[in-house]
Amino acid sequence: MSDAEPRPAPADEALDVPPPVRGEEPASAAEPETVGETADADPEGTAFVQVTRRRAPRYRAFVLTGIGLAVLVALVAALVSNPADGYSQRQLFGFLLVSLGVVGAILGGLVAVLVERRR
Numbered sequence: 484m485s486d487a488e489p490r491p492a493p494a495d496e497a498l499d500v501p502p503p504v505r506g507e508e509p510a511s512a513a514e515p516e517t518v519g520e521t522a523d524a525d526p527e528g529t530a531f532v533q534v535t536r537r538r539a540p541r542y543r544a545f546v547l548t549g550i551g552l553a554v555l556v557a558l559v560a561a562l563v564s565n566p567a568d569g570y571s572q573r574q575l576f577g578f579l580l581v582s583l584g585v586v587g588a589i590l591g592g593l594v595a596v597l598v599e600r601r602r
Contacts, residue, residue: 538602540595548592553583 561576 492597540598542592542595544600545595546588547591549589549594550584551586553578553587553589556587557583 489523557576560579561572564575566572566575
């Protein structure tokens, strides 16, 4: 999961913490914790779970970037070159867009795989 995606809340049963009642402040907000307090003094203690974050690239972003670059290359190539007899610049652009778009998407995906392998 990334930082932008919402994370599901842990189940209250797993933490042994009763759900807060609407309109009431949680017990931890009403009574501030002291420095010398032991675990036995707080029967509703907070459970901490250590997790490992897997940082992976967003494949969709890499593929769409490859396609976007392919669109720009196809546009420039269609405007600069003269199409063959019987074809217009629009047809040339369409052909280049399809062919270079597939190549750009594949290259973008390969770059994402290489970025993930280096981590």
